Amino acid sequence: MRSLHDISGVTTFALVGRFNTVRRNLFPMANRDIVIDPGAFVDRGDLARRTEQTVLENSNVTETLEAASSPLVFISSNRSWSDEYLAGLSQRDWVTTTGAGYDAFPLDQFRERDVRFTNQPGNNAPQVAEHAIAMLLSITRRLFQFRTQQQHREWKRISEGMTHHSGDVCCVVGLGHIGEAIAKRLGAFGMTVRGVKRSASNYSGNADSVYPPTSLHDALSEAGVVMLSVPLTDETHHMIGKSELDQTRSDAVIVNVGRGPVLETEAIVAAIEDRSVRAACLDVTDPEPLPSDSPLWTYENIFITAHSASRSDKRTGQFLDEFLPAFERWCTSDQLEHRIV
């Protein structure tokens, strides 16, 4: 790969179009290129300010990857990644996604090419946890009914269906950064938090107790709240179906902020229909986008938020808070945290 030109001592890329890239000169001995996927939520202005670099634009991702000197870091996202970009990547390049999920990335091909891949598991955790709890409470505090009353200028106290979670059991399926952030918050709500985690031994997190996936039914038993925060893998595909939903309390609220296919759509619709659960709050669905003829749209007790749990105006700053020290470590010692490949 050819190196890009330097202008008056400051390393910049003279590129045009909708594609952003920056070269960082804070670690002159490293002198590594940063390439940004235009679909990734990264604040170019903030990156420029914090790296003291000019951020310029380009229109073609693969071309820019090819033009940057290797090893480069490519900041992409699960939503915007395209396998076309593979052609621009070579040995020792580092691809990072701005979020926790990474099912859109071709991990096998990264392995074949000796491309490193990391996610940012903690990056979106605070807002996803807040979103999950917001969805939960919208049901149990009956917010939509109050909003409808407000639209009719109707002052009517509501008792039916109003409950609270203090003293109840929550099962958090998946104790990554998002699951831990949920567990911490619901613990402060006075809930007993059970977690489900692949490596359940030697656990020291925010859940009160941890169950391995083989004990999933026990973990769900009599739960009043179920939070799904697992990535999509062969093991988690349809992990929650009829027999799992049968374990919970009949007034349980199921919240999915992981990936849609973790929860079997037919099973949750049936559970809502026969009232073996109270409600389902789905930030993620199977498939996405959810087709307009899906039955999920139509239930009063299903709430859909179109895969927006990680959205926040603070998000780009969060990414940079994590990324800049990680970039420094990579430049100086070639070490990568949160490495998937």
Add this chain to the structure above:
Amino acid sequence: MRSLHDISGVTTFALVGRFNTVRRNLFPMANRDIVIDPGAFVDRGDLARRTEQTVLENSNVTETLEAASSPLVFISSNRSWSDEYLAGLSQRDWVTTTGAGYDAFPLDQFRERDVRFTNQPGNNAPQVAEHAIAMLLSITRRLFQFRTQQQHREWKRISEGMTHHSGDVCCVVGLGHIGEAIAKRLGAFGMTVRGVKRSASNYSGNADSVYPPTSLHDALSEAGVVMLSVPLTDETHHMIGKSELDQTRSDAVIVNVGRGPVLETEAIVAAIEDRSVRAACLDVTDPEPLPSDSPLWTYENIFITAHSASRSDKRTGQFLDEFLPAFERWCTSDQLEHRIV
């Protein structure tokens, strides 16, 4: 006052109608009567089970108070109390309200008659805190917009206006049981929590720092969230007006779960109009019920929940959990906690 009759060794009241009362025989030496206001949320069945008493009915509160032997305990509520009941109360009688607020009770007349009065300050705290946070998150996670999209079967990710609170400052005005419950939960959300409390010295609660009411402006300075959880007194009436709202961040969300007149209606409407705050979530308003011609109903960024924050299907159980040991202490040692008069 005359004593009521006993039936076959179990002390009960043979009364009819919508009024409930029970006599407790667990502390035979005390043998005190419990009278329940029909408007108070007390689970009569649970009370009967837990006191091993039959609970019978009566239609006239004052008559029943007069008929019960003194000292009696009268369980009432801020919402259902009537000054007519005073005629049935006499020296050493104990009136308790099932909730935290007590502005409807005639404290001066209780003092004159040597009637004791307590509230249940912690009783509703968990659900009120959950409700306050539910209202807050409904704004910052844009739940009503998602719900509207769902009604149109529209899968559209929302970024605009989506934020989260981790790392921000919250000011909790009033650190009673409800304020503390809010502070605990928002602390776990990663917020820095400032509290405002009359006696700010020697504080050891859930807030990170405490300000006396004279430093209210400092406590509100640059706050992203303001939680109002003070009772209504001469000091708290219109405590939050224009100059206080001017202290907060312009994207602040103001949540009132205390009492309506704590927040000046004109000031909050003006602040919403000129965008010096983002939103107001009002469980309580001034006046209540809110008249249908009030401007508060009509703003997108005002959310009204008709004084329902303390509603929960677990509420009557919560009251009894607190009341039964308190009753036992009163019977055996004449001691009352949370005494207001």
